[in-house]
Amino acid sequence: MGVRIWEDNWLPNQQGFKMWSPKPVGCDVSHVFELIDFSSGLWKRDILQRLFLPFEALQIEQIPLSSMENDDQLVWADSPTGFFTVKSAYHCIRTWKEQENTSPSVATSDHVWKKLWKMQVLPRFAHFLWRALKGVIPTRQKLWNKGVRCPMFCPRCDNATETVEHALRDCPWFRRVWFASPLGFSWPNVVDQSFSAWCHEVIISAPQEVGEIFATVCYHIWKARNLLCFEGKDTSERMVVSHAMETLTEFQETQKQVRVAAVNANQRSGKLWRAPESGVLKVNVDASGSGSRWGLAVVVRNSFGNVVAAATKAMHVELGPEYAEVCAIQFGMSFALERGFSEIAL
Ligand SMILES: [Zn+2]
Structure with missing residues (x-):
């Protein structure tokens, strides 16, 4: 498994070690090793310039590459050897605390x-x-x-x-x-x-x-x-x-319409939509259609009832409404996981 560009913490000079450049729509590059030309031992500059904000492309290009073809490995950034030690973790926590105390921001509460x-x-x-x-x-x-x-x-x-x-x-x-x-x-x-x-x-x-x-x-x-x-x-x-x-x-306006639609749906089904607890996202799915033509829908909401993400998909289902419902659940779960939502309730 290689290091993932947008998900893993791998940029040594970046805040939180994470990529700031957004992932371009339809981008099929996902791992750091895809950015390296192993025959020349250099970063692929054209891809860097195409995918990342200029300052981040430059930062990546400045990372020295090893001439040995080792597998990617994530290391502990706060010790010189790259190995985790209790001493380095203690030092790290003290530094964070100092930074927090000297921060001019009272607004980050x-x-x-x-x-x-x-x-x-x-x-x-x-x-x-x-x-x-x-x-x-x-x-x-x-x-x-x-x-x-x-x-x-x-x-x-x-x-x-x-x-x-x-x-x-x-x-x-x-x-x-x-x-x-x-x-x-x-x-x-x-x-x-x-x-x-x-x-x-x-x-x-x-x-x-x-x-x-x-x-x-x-x-x-x-x-x-x-x-x-x-x-x-x-x-x-x-x-x-x-x-x-x-x-x-x-x-x-969309939020208002979604709330009205949710109230209507609850009234039809006789159930009341309940917000998930704080920090958890609720995934609601639905399948509607007839014969073999079905539409699947997923709505993800946070603890305040706000829509965080939503998607629809058309599909052919030959095995009836129960199967369509199962497809909708599968669609909802993979949609939520693809977006990196981990704390979810269905
Ligand atoms: Zn100015």
């Missing part, structure tokens, strides 16, 4: 986390905001600190170091986005407050709807920044806001 996951926004928006709060989004300053030699200044205004604060709040261009958003935020100059402290105020003290707009706009600001950085595509301030708000409204 359970309270903020819970508020974030209650938001009626696409999970990736909440997740992005969480990463921004933890200070682990790949801004240019962050990359420099990790040893990646890229430009330091903001790709938008080229007038200040690109920190999390600058990239999501202080850049004049993004200040105009915030002002044009339904939140109408406006401030004259650079705010003397960390991004996490600033978010803390917005998320904790404001109504949930404000937090939802905030998370959505943050995500779209970063998306516009990446489009400019990696594809040279410019987006207007107005477009960022209107795209963000369209996505938010569309998602919340």
Whole structure:
């Protein structure tokens, strides 16, 4: 078994050792060994550049390759030998604790986390905001600190170091986005407050709807920044806001429809849908059709009743409705496992 690119922790210089670049749709490369040209003993640069964000492609290319054809092996990163020892684990825990205590962020508390996951926004928006709060989004300053030699200044205004604060709040261009958003935020100059402290105020003290707009706009600001950085595509301030708000409204409408459909289905079946406990995802499946033509559906919801993922599939079933139900369960389970959901209830 080789090391998996998007699932395993294998990047030595990355936060959490995990890949940040998203897996491209339809990508058939899955393991690290597929990125290596064993005849030359080098990384396959063309594949790296095609699959990963430029800074990550560079990071991979800088990993030295062994000339011996050993099997992949995962090692303990905090000891020089790669073997786990109690002493190195103790040292590691102390370092984490120190980092936690010196972190400027008061916003990384359970309270903020819970508020974030209650938001009626696409999970990736909440997740992005969480990463921004933890200070682990790949801004240019962050990359420099990790040893990646890229430009330091903001790709938008080229007038200040690109920190999390600058990239999501202080850049004049993004200040105009915030002002044009339904939140109408406006401030004259650079705010003397960390991004996490600033978010803390917005998320904790404001109504949930404000937090939802905030998370959505943050995500779209970063998306516009990446489009400019990696594809040279410019987006207007107005477009960022209107795209963000369209996505938010569309998602919340779908959630409403799913809730209505769930209530209707419960009324038909006489059963009440129950949310799973915190940290567990509930997988509901259904098969509908007649004769040999059947449609299978799966909906995955979290403990707040929000839809995390959903899918449908058409199939021919010759053996009747009971068999179709079994197919739906199998479809639901493999769909959930493919997406890496491990704590699930059916
Ligand atoms: Zn800027």
